[in-house]
Amino acid sequence: MPGVQAHRAVGSPMAWRGTHLRLRLKVDDRMTAQAGDTLDKRALRRELRLRRAAVPAAARLRAARSAAAKLVRLPVWMRAQHVALHLARGSELPTAPLIEHAWRQHKRIYVPRLSGTRGMHLVALKPGTRLRRNRYGILEPAGRGAYCPLRRLDLLLAPLLAFDAHGHRLGAGGGYYDRLLARRRMRRPVCLGWALSLQEIPRVPCDPWDQRLDGIVTEKGLRWPTG
Ligand SMILES: Nc1nc2c(c(=O)[nH]1)N(C=O)[C@@H](CNc1ccc(C(=O)N[C@@H](CCC(=O)O)C(=O)O)cc1)CN2
Numbered sequence: 001m002p003g004v005q006a007h008r009a010v011g012s013p014m015a016w017r018g019t020h021l022r023l024r025l026k027v028d029d030r031m032t033a034q035a036g037d038t039l040d041k042r043a044l045r046r047e048l049r050l051r052r053a054a055v056p057a058a059a060r061l062r063a064a065r066s067a068a069a070k071l072v073r074l075p076v077w078m079r080a081q082h083v084a085l086h087l088a089r090g091s092e093l094p095t096a097p098l099i100e101h102a103w104r105q106h107k108r109i110y111v112p113r114l115s116g117t118r119g120m121h122l123v124a125l126k127p128g129t130r131l132r133r134n135r136y137g138i139l140e141p142a143g144r145g146a147y148c149p150l151r152r153l154d155l156l157l158a159p160l161l162a163f164d165a166h167g168h169r170l171g172a173g174g175g176y177y178d179r180l181l182a183r184r185r186m187r188r189p190v191c192l193g194w195a196l197s198l199q200e201i202p203r204v205p206c207d208p209w210d211q212r213l214d215g216i217v218t219e220k221g222l223r224w225p226t227g
Protein backbone atom coordinates (compact mmCIF):
# COMPACT_ATOMS: atom_id res chain seq x y z
CA MET A 1 0.00 0.00 0.00
CA PRO A 2 1.37 3.39 -0.90
CA GLY A 3 0.55 4.81 2.53
CA VAL A 4 2.55 2.10 4.33
CA GLN A 5 5.49 2.48 1.95
CA ALA A 6 5.48 6.18 2.55
CA HIS A 7 5.39 5.58 6.29
CA ARG A 8 8.34 3.13 6.05
CA ALA A 9 10.30 5.51 3.85
CA VAL A 10 9.90 8.36 6.29
CA GLY A 11 10.80 6.05 9.17
CA SER A 12 13.95 4.61 7.60
CA PRO A 13 17.35 6.00 8.63
CA MET A 14 18.23 6.69 4.98
CA ALA A 15 15.13 8.82 4.48
CA TRP A 16 15.84 10.79 7.66
CA ARG A 17 19.39 11.39 6.54
CA GLY A 18 18.04 12.64 3.19
CA THR A 19 15.63 15.02 4.87
CA HIS A 20 18.35 16.24 7.19
CA LEU A 21 20.69 16.85 4.25
CA ARG A 22 18.00 18.70 2.33
CA LEU A 23 17.31 20.92 5.36
CA ARG A 24 20.99 21.62 5.83
CA LEU A 25 21.33 22.47 2.17
CA LYS A 26 18.48 24.93 2.40
CA VAL A 27 20.04 26.64 5.41
CA ASP A 28 23.48 26.69 3.78
CA ASP A 29 22.09 28.19 0.56
CA ARG A 30 20.45 30.96 2.56
CA MET A 31 23.63 31.66 4.49
CA THR A 32 25.65 31.87 1.29
CA ALA A 33 23.17 34.31 -0.21
CA GLN A 34 23.30 36.47 2.91
CA ALA A 35 27.08 36.44 3.07
CA GLY A 36 27.11 37.38 -0.62
CA ASP A 37 24.73 40.26 -0.04
CA THR A 38 26.78 41.46 2.92
CA LEU A 39 29.91 41.49 0.74
CA ASP A 40 27.99 43.27 -2.03
CA LYS A 41 26.80 45.83 0.50
CA ARG A 42 30.32 46.63 1.61
CA ALA A 43 31.55 47.14 -1.97
CA LEU A 44 28.46 49.18 -2.86
CA ARG A 45 28.91 51.44 0.15
CA ARG A 46 32.47 52.17 -0.93
CA GLU A 47 31.38 52.95 -4.50
CA LEU A 48 28.39 55.07 -3.51
CA ARG A 49 30.42 57.07 -1.01
CA LEU A 50 32.81 58.01 -3.82
CA ARG A 51 29.95 58.82 -6.18
CA ARG A 52 28.33 61.11 -3.63
CA ALA A 53 31.61 62.76 -2.60
CA ALA A 54 32.27 63.72 -6.24
CA VAL A 55 29.33 66.15 -6.08
CA PRO A 56 30.59 69.63 -5.08
CA ALA A 57 29.21 70.94 -1.77
CA ALA A 58 27.43 73.86 -3.48
CA ALA A 59 25.61 71.47 -5.83
CA ARG A 60 24.61 69.26 -2.89
CA LEU A 61 23.15 72.27 -1.12
CA ARG A 62 21.26 73.34 -4.26
CA ALA A 63 19.91 69.79 -4.53
CA ALA A 64 18.83 69.83 -0.87
CA ARG A 65 16.97 73.13 -1.35
CA SER A 66 15.28 71.74 -4.41
CA ALA A 67 14.32 68.47 -2.65
CA ALA A 68 12.97 70.44 0.33
CA ALA A 69 10.97 72.84 -1.88
CA LYS A 70 9.30 69.88 -3.61
CA LEU A 71 8.60 67.91 -0.45
CA VAL A 72 7.04 70.78 1.51
CA ARG A 73 4.31 71.21 -1.11
CA LEU A 74 3.05 67.64 -0.62
CA PRO A 75 0.28 66.49 1.74
CA VAL A 76 2.63 63.96 3.37
CA TRP A 77 4.68 66.92 4.64
CA MET A 78 1.84 69.36 5.26
CA ARG A 79 -0.01 66.83 7.42
CA ALA A 80 3.07 65.87 9.43
CA GLN A 81 3.53 67.53 12.82
CA HIS A 82 6.24 65.28 14.29
CA VAL A 83 9.08 64.70 11.83
CA ALA A 84 12.30 62.71 12.27
CA LEU A 85 15.32 63.76 10.28
CA HIS A 86 19.07 63.43 10.70
CA LEU A 87 21.90 65.92 10.95
CA ALA A 88 23.67 65.29 7.64
CA ARG A 89 27.40 64.64 7.70
CA GLY A 90 30.07 64.78 5.00
CA SER A 91 28.70 64.21 1.52
CA GLU A 92 25.14 63.34 2.59
CA LEU A 93 22.35 65.43 1.09
CA PRO A 94 22.08 68.36 3.55
CA THR A 95 19.01 68.45 5.79
CA ALA A 96 19.43 72.03 7.10
CA PRO A 97 17.07 73.62 4.52
CA LEU A 98 14.30 71.20 5.46
CA ILE A 99 14.88 71.57 9.20
CA GLU A 100 14.72 75.37 8.96
CA HIS A 101 11.54 75.18 6.92
CA ALA A 102 9.99 72.82 9.47
CA TRP A 103 10.85 75.15 12.35
CA ARG A 104 9.28 78.09 10.52
CA GLN A 105 6.12 75.98 10.26
CA HIS A 106 6.29 75.09 13.99
CA LYS A 107 6.70 71.41 13.31
CA ARG A 108 8.47 69.25 15.91
CA ILE A 109 11.80 67.90 14.67
CA TYR A 110 13.62 64.86 16.09
CA VAL A 111 17.09 63.61 15.20
CA PRO A 112 19.06 60.46 16.10
CA ARG A 113 20.94 60.26 19.37
CA LEU A 114 22.92 57.04 19.80
CA SER A 115 22.46 55.13 23.04
CA GLY A 116 24.44 52.17 24.36
CA THR A 117 26.40 50.19 21.79
CA ARG A 118 23.75 49.73 19.08
CA GLY A 119 20.70 51.76 20.10
CA MET A 120 19.29 54.98 18.70
CA HIS A 121 16.61 57.33 20.00
CA LEU A 122 14.96 60.18 18.19
CA VAL A 123 15.44 63.31 20.31
CA ALA A 124 13.88 66.77 19.95
CA LEU A 125 15.92 69.31 18.01
CA LYS A 126 15.10 72.98 18.58
CA PRO A 127 16.89 76.12 17.35
CA GLY A 128 19.07 76.41 20.49
CA THR A 129 19.70 72.69 21.15
CA ARG A 130 23.29 72.04 22.28
CA LEU A 131 25.04 69.49 20.07
CA ARG A 132 28.00 67.14 20.40
CA ARG A 133 29.67 64.62 18.09
CA ASN A 134 28.87 60.93 18.46
CA ARG A 135 31.26 58.04 17.84
CA TYR A 136 30.89 58.43 14.07
CA GLY A 137 31.59 62.18 14.19
CA ILE A 138 27.91 62.95 13.51
CA LEU A 139 26.31 65.82 15.43
CA GLU A 140 23.60 64.84 17.90
CA PRO A 141 21.79 66.59 20.80
CA ALA A 142 24.07 66.65 23.84
CA GLY A 143 21.30 66.30 26.43
CA ARG A 144 18.70 63.57 26.55
CA GLY A 145 15.93 66.02 25.58
CA ALA A 146 12.39 64.91 24.86
CA TYR A 147 12.57 61.64 23.01
CA CYS A 148 9.90 60.71 20.56
CA PRO A 149 8.42 57.21 20.48
CA LEU A 150 8.01 55.89 16.94
CA ARG A 151 4.23 55.74 17.24
CA ARG A 152 4.06 59.52 17.73
CA LEU A 153 6.02 60.27 14.56
CA ASP A 154 4.14 61.20 11.41
CA LEU A 155 7.09 61.20 9.03
CA LEU A 156 10.63 59.83 9.11
CA LEU A 157 13.27 60.86 6.60
CA ALA A 158 16.19 58.44 6.57
CA PRO A 159 19.76 58.93 5.36
CA LEU A 160 21.10 56.37 2.92
CA LEU A 161 23.96 55.49 0.63
CA ALA A 162 21.89 53.84 -2.10
CA PHE A 163 18.27 53.12 -2.99
CA ASP A 164 16.46 51.28 -5.76
CA ALA A 165 13.10 51.66 -7.50
CA HIS A 166 11.49 49.15 -5.10
CA GLY A 167 12.23 51.25 -2.02
CA HIS A 168 15.14 49.15 -0.78
CA ARG A 169 17.64 51.16 1.21
CA LEU A 170 21.35 50.69 1.77
CA GLY A 171 22.40 52.56 4.91
CA ALA A 172 25.73 53.31 6.54
CA GLY A 173 26.00 49.74 7.87
CA GLY A 174 25.14 50.07 11.55
CA GLY A 175 21.60 48.69 11.23
CA TYR A 176 20.30 51.59 13.38
CA TYR A 177 17.29 52.43 11.22
CA ASP A 178 16.49 48.76 10.61
CA ARG A 179 16.46 48.09 14.34
CA LEU A 180 14.44 51.22 15.07
CA LEU A 181 11.75 50.37 12.51
CA ALA A 182 11.68 46.69 13.52
CA ARG A 183 10.69 47.87 17.04
CA ARG A 184 7.36 49.24 15.86
CA ARG A 185 4.25 47.39 16.98
CA MET A 186 1.20 49.16 15.60
CA ARG A 187 1.58 52.58 14.06
CA ARG A 188 4.47 53.27 11.72
CA PRO A 189 5.33 56.72 10.37
CA VAL A 190 5.65 57.30 6.64
CA CYS A 191 9.31 56.45 5.97
CA LEU A 192 11.03 58.29 3.14
CA GLY A 193 14.65 58.20 2.02
CA TRP A 194 16.46 61.55 1.68
CA ALA A 195 19.09 61.38 -1.03
CA LEU A 196 20.59 62.68 -4.25
CA SER A 197 19.06 61.08 -7.34
CA LEU A 198 22.50 59.76 -8.35
CA GLN A 199 22.35 57.43 -5.33
CA GLU A 200 19.82 55.24 -7.16
CA ILE A 201 21.18 51.88 -8.29
CA PRO A 202 19.45 49.03 -10.19
CA ARG A 203 19.19 46.69 -7.17
CA VAL A 204 20.05 47.09 -3.51
CA PRO A 205 21.06 43.72 -2.01
CA CYS A 206 18.51 42.73 0.61
CA ASP A 207 18.89 40.99 3.94
CA PRO A 208 15.90 39.65 5.89
CA TRP A 209 16.12 42.46 8.45
CA ASP A 210 16.15 45.32 5.91
CA GLN A 211 13.20 47.69 6.22
CA ARG A 212 11.75 49.04 3.00
CA LEU A 213 11.09 52.71 2.44
CA ASP A 214 7.65 54.04 1.51
CA GLY A 215 9.26 56.51 -0.89
CA ILE A 216 12.37 58.50 -1.75
CA VAL A 217 12.82 62.26 -1.82
CA THR A 218 15.54 63.61 -4.09
CA GLU A 219 16.13 66.92 -5.86
CA LYS A 220 13.76 65.57 -8.53
CA GLY A 221 10.88 65.22 -6.07
CA LEU A 222 9.13 62.37 -4.23
CA ARG A 223 9.09 58.93 -5.83
CA TRP A 224 6.89 56.10 -4.65
CA PRO A 225 8.38 52.61 -5.13
CA THR A 226 7.26 50.26 -7.87
CA GLY A 227 6.38 46.61 -7.18
N1 LIG B 1 23.74 61.82 9.34
C1 LIG B 1 23.51 60.57 9.70
N2 LIG B 1 23.13 60.30 10.95
C2 LIG B 1 22.92 59.01 11.31
C3 LIG B 1 23.08 57.95 10.39
C4 LIG B 1 23.50 58.27 9.08
O1 LIG B 1 23.69 57.41 8.20
N3 LIG B 1 23.70 59.60 8.77
N4 LIG B 1 22.85 56.66 10.80
C5 LIG B 1 22.42 55.65 9.97
O2 LIG B 1 22.20 54.56 10.37
C6 LIG B 1 22.95 56.36 12.24
C7 LIG B 1 24.41 56.21 12.58
N5 LIG B 1 24.93 55.10 11.86
C8 LIG B 1 26.16 55.02 11.30
C9 LIG B 1 26.67 53.76 11.01
C10 LIG B 1 27.95 53.62 10.50
C11 LIG B 1 28.70 54.76 10.23
C12 LIG B 1 30.08 54.65 9.71
O3 LIG B 1 30.85 55.59 9.82
N6 LIG B 1 30.47 53.54 9.12
C13 LIG B 1 31.82 53.36 8.61
C14 LIG B 1 31.96 52.11 7.80
C15 LIG B 1 31.11 50.93 8.21
C16 LIG B 1 31.17 49.81 7.21
O4 LIG B 1 31.25 50.06 5.99
O5 LIG B 1 31.07 48.67 7.67
C17 LIG B 1 32.19 54.51 7.70
O6 LIG B 1 31.28 55.15 7.09
O7 LIG B 1 33.40 54.72 7.55
C18 LIG B 1 28.17 55.99 10.47
C19 LIG B 1 26.90 56.12 11.00
C20 LIG B 1 22.28 57.44 13.03
N7 LIG B 1 22.62 58.76 12.59
Ligand SMILES: Nc1ncnc2c1ncn2[C@@H]1O[C@H](COP(=O)(O)OP(=O)(O)OP(=O)(O)O)[C@@H](O)[C@H]1O
Binds near residue numbers: 041176179
Ligand atom coordinates in the same frame (compact mmCIF):
# COMPACT_ATOMS: atom_id res chain seq x y z
N1 LIG C 1 16.03 44.17 13.56
C1 LIG C 1 17.31 43.88 13.81
N2 LIG C 1 17.66 43.17 14.90
C2 LIG C 1 18.94 42.88 15.16
N3 LIG C 1 19.98 43.22 14.36
C3 LIG C 1 19.72 43.91 13.25
C4 LIG C 1 18.36 44.28 12.92
N4 LIG C 1 18.41 44.99 11.78
C5 LIG C 1 19.71 45.04 11.41
N5 LIG C 1 20.49 44.41 12.29
C6 LIG C 1 21.97 44.24 12.21
O1 LIG C 1 22.57 45.45 11.76
C7 LIG C 1 23.70 45.16 10.96
C8 LIG C 1 23.83 46.13 9.81
O2 LIG C 1 22.76 45.96 8.91
P1 LIG C 1 22.78 46.64 7.47
O3 LIG C 1 24.09 46.37 6.81
O4 LIG C 1 21.54 46.27 6.73
O5 LIG C 1 22.76 48.19 7.91
P2 LIG C 1 22.15 49.48 7.22
O6 LIG C 1 20.68 49.35 7.01
O7 LIG C 1 22.97 49.76 6.04
O8 LIG C 1 22.45 50.54 8.37
P3 LIG C 1 21.63 51.80 8.94
O9 LIG C 1 20.17 51.42 9.04
O10 LIG C 1 22.22 52.07 10.28
O11 LIG C 1 21.84 52.91 8.02
C9 LIG C 1 23.56 43.72 10.50
O12 LIG C 1 24.69 43.01 10.90
C10 LIG C 1 22.33 43.20 11.19
O13 LIG C 1 22.60 41.99 11.83
